[in-house]
Structures are given as C-alpha cells and as structure tokens.
Amino acid sequence: MNFQLHERLAADTVPVTVGPLSQILLMTDANFPWFVLVPQRPGLRDFHDLDAGDLTLVTQEIVAASRVLEDSLRPDKINVAALGNQVPQLHVHVIARFHDDPAWPKPVWGVLPPKPYDPQELTDRVKAFQTAFAEGL
Amino acid sequence: MNFQLHERLAADTVPVTVGPLSQILLMTDANFPWFVLVPQRPGLRDFHDLDAGDLTLVTQEIVAASRVLEDSLRPDKINVAALGNQVPQLHVHVIARFHDDPAWPKPVWGVLPPKPYDPQELTDRVKAFQTAFAEGL
Numbered sequence: 001m002n003f004q005l006h007e008r009l010a011a012d013t014v015p016v017t018v019g020p021l022s023q024i025l026l027m028t029d030a031n032f033p034w035f036v037l038v039p040q041r042p043g044l045r046d047f048h049d050l051d052a053g054d055l056t057l058v059t060q061e062i063v064a065a066s067r068v069l070e071d072s073l074r075p076d077k078i079n080v081a082a083l084g085n086q087v088p089q090l091h092v093h094v095i096a097r098f099h100d101d102p103a104w105p106k107p108v109w110g111v112l113p114p115k116p117y118d119p120q121e122l123t124d125r126v127k128a129f130q131t132a133f134a135e136g137l
Numbered sequence: 138m139n140f141q142l143h144e145r146l147a148a149d150t151v152p153v154t155v156g157p158l159s160q161i162l163l164m165t166d167a168n169f170p171w172f173v174l175v176p177q178r179p180g181l182r183d184f185h186d187l188d189a190g191d192l193t194l195v196t197q198e199i200v201a202a203s204r205v206l207e208d209s210l211r212p213d214k215i216n217v218a219a220l221g222n223q224v225p226q227l228h229v230h231v232i233a234r235f236h237d238d239p240a241w242p243k244p245v246w247g248v249l250p251p252k253p254y255d256p257q258e259l260t261d262r263v264k265a266f267q268t269a270f271a272e273g274l
Contacts, residue, residue, distance in 0.1 A: 045214070046203065046214065046215045046217075047199065047200075047203065047215065047217045048199065048200040048203035048204060048207075048215065055196050055200070056193065056196075059192050059193075059196050062184065062185065063184075063185040063192070066183065066184065066185035067185060070185075077182070077183065077220075077221060077222055078183045078184065078185065079218070079219070079220045079221075079222070080183075080184045080218065080219045080220075081216070081217065081218035081219070081220065081244075082216070082217045082218070083214075083216045083217075083218065083244055084214060084216075085214055085216070085234060085241065085242035085243070085244070086242050097222060104222065105222035105223050106222070106246070106247055107218075107220060107222070107244050107246050107247075109243070109244050110243055110244075
C-alpha cells in the first residue's frame with residue numbers, strides 16, 4: 001500500500017515543502033496562517049499510530065513549522081492539533097493565532113468559511129515559507 | 138521559578154497520575170473521556186517551547202494516554218491538541234471521541250457546558266485509568 005494524500009486535504013491546501021516524514025501543506029484559508037503536516041505513511045489515522053522513529057520526525061516537523069510561523073509572522077499563539085474527525089488520514093494542524101483573528105480565542109475549526117487568498121499573496125506567502133523551511137528543516 | 142499548575146487547569150480536572158514529564162489530569166466533564174497533560178516546566182506556553190528531550194517525553198506521554206483511552210474505552214478516534222488560547226500554561230489535550238458523542242464530528246471545545254460526573258463513576262474511572270497508566274507509562 002502506497003501513501004496517497006487524501007483528496008480533501010489535497011483540495012483544501014497548496015504544497016509548501018516536504019520534510020523527512022511529512023508533506024507540509026498550507027491551508028488555502030486567508031483567515032489563518034495554517035500548515036497541515038501529513039506523514040507520508042499509508043493507513044495511519046491517529047497520532048499514536050506513528051512508530052517511535054516517526055514520532056520523533058513529526059515532532060521535529062511540528063517544531064519547525066511552529067518556528068517558521070513564529071519567525072515570519074510573530075503570532076500571539078501557535079495551535080497544534082491532530083483531530084481527524086472529518087478526514088480520517090492522519091494530519092497535524094499547526095496554526096498561527098492572533099488576538100485579533102476572526103476566531104480568537106476559539107479554535108479555528110468550523111467557525112467561519114475559508115477566505116480565499118489573493119493569488120499573488122498566496123504565491124508570495126508560499127515562497128516566503130519555502131525559504132524559511134529550507135533554513136529550518 | 139518553580140512549576141505550579143495553572144489554577145484554571147486545577148479547577149477543571151482531577152489528578153490521575155504523573156509521568157516522567159507531565160501531570161496527567163482528567164477533565165471533570167462526563168461528556169468526554171479527556172486527559173490534560175501538563176509538562177512540569179515553569180513558564181512554557183507553546184508546544185515548541187519544550188526542548189528536544191522534553192518533546193520526546195511528552196510525545197511518549199501522549200502515546201501512553203492515547204493507548205489508555207483506546208484500550209479501556211475503544212473510542213472511534215483520539216484527538217490530540219495543544220491550543221492554549223484561554224489558559225496560557227502549556228497543556229496537551231488527549232480526548233477519546235465517539236461517533237455518538239455530543240460534539241461529534243466537531244472539536245469538543247466550547248460546544249457544550251461540562252457535564253458533572255457522578256462521584257462514584259469519577260472515582261472508579263480515575264482508579265481504572267491509574268491502573269492502566271501504571272502498566273503503560
């Protein structure tokens with residue numbers, strides 16, 4: 001069985017980079033700077049399905065994604081979560097939160113519909129994140 | 138500076154056990170079997186504030202807590218999250234989710250008010266979890 005990105009995750013994101021374990025994607029929701037990390041292992045559902053080596057890798061990727069958000073955007077908080085109630089494929093959210101973002105202080109899920117990025121803004125943001133990950137991963 | 142459990146976390150939980158790094162608490166909300174892991178390090182806010190050794194420890198504790206929930210309750214999903222938008226002290230939620238729980242498939246936060254446990258049920262549940270953690274941590 002080969003790893004294949006879940007179609008819902010593919011539809012809701014654009015690729016940023018690939019870490020030692022995970023595809024690192026950006027949610028196409030301009031409301032929140034929001035990475036989704038998807039370990040490239042087939043058949044995983046829960047965080048604890050990862051073996052010890054992969055847990056170390058995904059943890060390093062979570063830290064790298066958090067630092068990219070922190071260094072580039074100076075958020076007030078980073079939210080990290082593996083929920084997967086809607087999309088069964090294991091994925092980890094790493095989200096920059098601000099005291100004036102439209103969901104604060106609630107979690108971001110389901111609060112409001114995704115806001116499309118301006119295409120140039122999206123291109124610029126992905127490029128800037130790619131540069132930041134190249135230094136940090 | 139010494140570690141001290143945040144008063145809000147203390148008020149909303151009962152202690153279950155202590156891992157190599159974290160206090161492992163049970164939310165006193167009978168709607169959801171819900172652990173909160175609080176790394177006993179002063180001054181931490183975000184998951185990536187943990188150093189490499191502590192990241193390994195908390196990850197092992199997340200896995201242990203997930204397995205305790207899975208082995209004892211056979212949930213449909215485990216949710217893992219470090220949010221901290223309301224309580225600034227770093228804490229990690231590990232929650233057993235069921236397709237028929239009152240928030241499914243939404244995240245649990247803010248969906249409905251906490252439901253008090255029956256005191257005997259709470260005592261029994263904590264004892265059962267303590268036994269399970271003693272085998273797994």
